[in-house]
Amino acid sequence: MSFSQSLLLLTALILFSAFFSLAEIALAASRPIKLRQMADEGSANARRVIHTQANPGHYFTVVQIGMNALAILGGIVGEGFLSPLFTQLLVPHMAAAQAATLAFVVSFTLTTSLFIVITDLVPKQVAMAIPEQLAVRVIGPMQILTTVLKPVVLIYSWLVSGLIALFNLPRKRDDSITPDDIMAMTEAGAQSGTLDRHEQQVIENIFELETRTLPSAMTHRDAIAYFLHDDPDTLIRSRISDAPHSSYPVCDGDIDHIIGYVTIKDLFRRVVNNQPIALNDPGLLRKPLVVPDRLTLAEMLKQFRQAGETFALIVNEYSLVVGLVSLNDVMSIVMGDMVSPWYEEQIVRRDANSWLIDGITPIQDVRRALEIDSVPHEDEYETLAGLLMTMLRRVPKRTDSVTWGGYTFEVMDVDSYRIDQVMATRITPQLGKEGSEQE
Template identity: 45%
Template sequence: MSFFVKLVIILILIGTSSFFSMSEISLAASRKIKLQRMADEGNERAVKVLKLQEDPGNYFTVVQIGLNAVAILAGIVGDGILNPYVLKILNEIFPSGGHLNHTIAFLSSFIFVTGGFIEFADLIPKRLAMIYSEEIATSFVRPMLFFVKLFKPMVFVFNGIANIILKILKTPEKRNEAITYDDIFAVVDAGAQAGVVQQKEHHLIENIFELEQRWVSSAMTTRDEIIYFTLDESEESIKEKIANYPHSKFLVCENDIDSVYGYVDSKDILPRILKGELSGLQNIKEITLKNLLIIPNTLTLSEVLDRFNERTSDFAIILNEYAHVVGLITLNDVVSTLMGDVVDTLQEEYIIKRGENSWLIDGITPIEDVKKVLDIEIFPEEDTYETIAGFMMYMLKSIPKKAAMIKYESYTFEVVDVDNYKVDQLLVTKDMVQQKLLEPIEEEK
């Protein structure tokens, strides 16, 4: 067989090996989301690639059959392809070279064939397949499906043996395609780093998923901050509360906050005040009392949002297991949590940065917001409390007093203000002192 014929055969084998290499890498690297979008646009080949990704066993078996067969043929055809020509040159230059000349000629042929396959059948094709994964996968899927049918008997044998071994090792035969929150966060982070997703959009997407993890109590108005009317509320008291607390809605109770009756809109009361027709809430039916949405304190913010949508309401009272009112939440509270990092209102209200490594934090600040600002991954037993004040109580194992202090991670948490056993404010400082390891110096004797 002449040198030219061997060279043509080797080039064909390199092309064949390149085809199988690109087929293998492109299928593995193709993004399911992009393929699904291509399939939705009517690309039938993308549909076939998606099916192959669900069960790629036969596909990869054909790839390995092709790659190994090509490698064996390349070894046979390429064996000594350059030997006569290199040996002739060496014998002319080094007539007494003998066995050394033969060894150099053999290595030259080996490096020529192996280097050609490494460069043009592996490295370049696989890098191209990683860059243009979906395009190459959809282009090669039909010929690869033809080879799957062509080598069906061999595929059946090899794939069957592989399946048996995987079962013995108790390894799943198919990969898990379920997308987790971490996967989505990773994609969003990558988009933010690439500049595709803006910083505000990045925070907004993270906050959307946090609604599933945050309890309703993290965004509610607490019991002691609720402004409410009673049925026997005087006209002067109603006017004073509306003037001092210009809310759009007010809770109405029979006697105290735990005897919830309903709520009223300020727009229904204000006209009567202006006309001098309001003489209390005894005739409450004439003031259009609203049906109140009552929810348990065991719901997440996502579930609260669903309740608002079901009832077409934007105002709810939160009860604990003893049917006591623990707080109040509105649709605006949920939206504020969702948009917190975007509009920066939450941080301005509850967390004030005093310096480069110092923060003044309100005691009722949700622990999730503190984690974000301080860049703390997790607090100890954080499922047992909801606010930074709760964290202090958990760590101190007592009701916090002024000047009470604890250290966690690289931060110092100090209570600076307490009002009737309630932690109003904490001072958080980051400890920047680094411990230095001192190596003992031996004195020369």
């Protein structure tokens, strides 16, 4: 075989081996979500790749047969025509035996390096960068090779299946996608710039609805604006003016005896028609949605959808009203700082290293604002005040403080055992940043 023929054959072996290396990584690295999207857009090859990923045994058997056979042939061909060439170059400078030995070492090193770089490293790095695009291109030729080599493939597959069964090894990968997987993908998208940070935060907040309970989003009992059923017209109008809301609970004596609710739309209609507002009118009252305080925000959304309501009263296990939640409250959690004015009121950044925080602020919002990874015994409480009580093991008083996550939390103001304000101060100050209000 001439020099040019040997060189052409070695080049062909290297390229074919590179094809098998690329095909292997392209199938393994292809993301099922991306492939399903391509299949939905009409790509038949994407559907074939998805099917092959579910049963990859024959595919990888062909890859290994091709790669190993070509590597052996490449070594034989490379040593066969490179060793004599290097021997002729070295003989004038050393003994023939030494020249032959050194020529073999050089040809072996050169051939091996060519296979490592061209048939292994380069194809695999390219396949890792664009796996789906390459997988749909190589699936056709690979299926043809699988058909041609089917007898050999079946023998190897039988041997592999026997060994896997003997050692009880896993056969298929788990392609199920968990919320953590989605969160990791959105975080990667935000870091790469393909996903806006606000969009990534909204997705994170949606999954957070499954773990956040109602107390983290509700209007607390002492802040609920409500009417008594015998309140006069003038008092009702005055309270609406002072505390405008879309709906108001109506009670008999106190907040724990709810008899219904009225909407601002119904009250406004009476005002426009010059009718007096009398809350003892059964035609004006509506039946309220009452839910337990242990519901998650995701469960609350389901309740809103089933009942066709936009707000609900929250009771504890003793049937006492502890708060009120509206559909807007839940959506404010989802949209985050884009539609959440109460968030600005609860967490105010004083400077680069300190924040003034309301004690009833949900602990999830505190963690997010201060970038704290975790807090102790998080399942036992809902608010920053709960964190302080849990860590102190008593009702905090003014000047009490705890340290966690790189911050010191100091109680600044207490009103009748209610923690009004807490100062969060970073233990290791960050210089060069101007303080601003937390958004």
